[in-house]
Amino acid sequence: MTSAPAKPAVSPSDRFRSVQRRTLAVLSAAQIVGGVGVAVGLALSSVVVDELSGSTVISGFAGTATVLGAALLALPTAKASGMGGRRAGLSLAYVAALTGCAISVLAISLGTWPLLLAGLVLVGGGSAGGLAARYSATDLAPKERSARHLSLVVWASTIGSVAGPNLAEPADRIGMRLGLAEKAGPFAFAALAFALALVVIVGFLRPDPLRLAREADGRRAGETGRTRTISTAWQTLRTTPMARRALVMIAVSHTAMVSVMSMTPVKLHHDGSNLDVIGLVISLHIAGMYVMSPVVGWLADRAGKVPVLILGSALLLAAAALAGTAGHRVWQVTAALVLLGLGWSCGLVAGSALVTESVPIERRPAVQGLSDLLMNVCGATGTIIAGVIVGLLGYGVLGLVVGVMVALAGLWLTLVRRRGGPAAA
Incomplete structure (x- = not known):
């Protein structure tokens, strides 16, 4: 038998x-x-x-x-x-x-x-x-x-x-x-x-992905949970330059996006656009943020996270330029908002993936939490400053300020990457 x-x-x-x-x-x-x-x-x-x-x-x-x-x-x-x-x-x-x-x-x-x-x-x-x-x-x-x-x-x-x-x-x-x-x-x-x-x-x-990943890495669940989250994150960032760069680009991308997006409905309303037009512009902006994210993810894996972050900066810069010079042209504001969403998607997807792969698994939750904290604080600050700029100087000046911020961040990342050689990429 x-x-x-x-x-x-x-x-x-x-x-x-x-x-x-x-x-x-x-x-x-x-x-x-x-x-x-x-x-x-x-x-x-x-x-x-x-x-x-x-x-x-x-x-x-x-x-x-x-x-x-x-x-x-x-x-x-x-x-x-x-x-x-x-x-x-x-x-x-x-x-x-x-x-x-x-x-x-x-x-x-x-x-x-x-x-x-x-x-x-x-x-x-x-x-x-x-x-x-x-x-x-x-x-x-x-x-x-x-x-x-x-x-x-x-x-x-x-x-x-x-x-x-x-x-x-x-x-x-x-x-x-x-x-x-x-x-x-x-x-x-x-x-x-x-x-x-x-x-x-x-x-x-179930099973919990982080717990399973830690087990595979020989780490005990909760090992870093007993430490202070912020201090753990800062200690990690001090020794991980690539993660620092990713956090900066995530924060800059998010600040640029929310600053322009939050004031665009006000600008369109003052220009005489009705709620249907404003709603359509914001819907297309949201589509730019999310619909193409799988393509952005594929590109980040194939071409590299840093090149996609630089691409995102270029898209955000183009969006700021279009928005700042749009005048009363609704189509130009719409194009700017779509590019703004695409640039934000590049920054968020490529930056978040770069943060994850740059730090040890036992320290990832702390650094990721700090990333989200900075991202939201910068976003909230950006909306307040954007309101002041538009109220005092106009929507065009907001586009200029955002463009300068994004250009400086993109130039910095490009120069750092070139100095660092292949390892920085």
């Missing part, structure tokens, strides 16, 4: 590939539903704050509160990831966003805008989770495909970002039918979206 042939053993590389495919699917699903929550909540936040406070100036703090929340939650998310893996970090971010939506619903019901702003700070956890998810896609990715895997998760944000604002009005009608205050429905719907994203992460992000 012959025994049945033994099943062939599964190699570690085959197991990693299988887990990585599942990880990408789970992260993409969470990005879609979480992105809906972010977009629905942001669609009406400034309008609601304006109505509750009676002040257009105060309404501007709605967007600032959300960006500030994303910045404040970046390091706790990284800390939780360092201690318990990606599932713990992403869960923390989505729980914060869910709590923020509940507080926002309560604030609207009570008619108090300070409480609503507090809730919006926690809603920023949704953005923090979305940013952290892109790094989660690289833990088990082969080095030659890290940018592509990261870009797939970034691309998944497109669906939520586009669909979310269109769901705000139906959510408001349903909310009022259920007895909620006017304009509280979208925040309740956003809470459901974040809850679903939380279920997806907790229930299906």
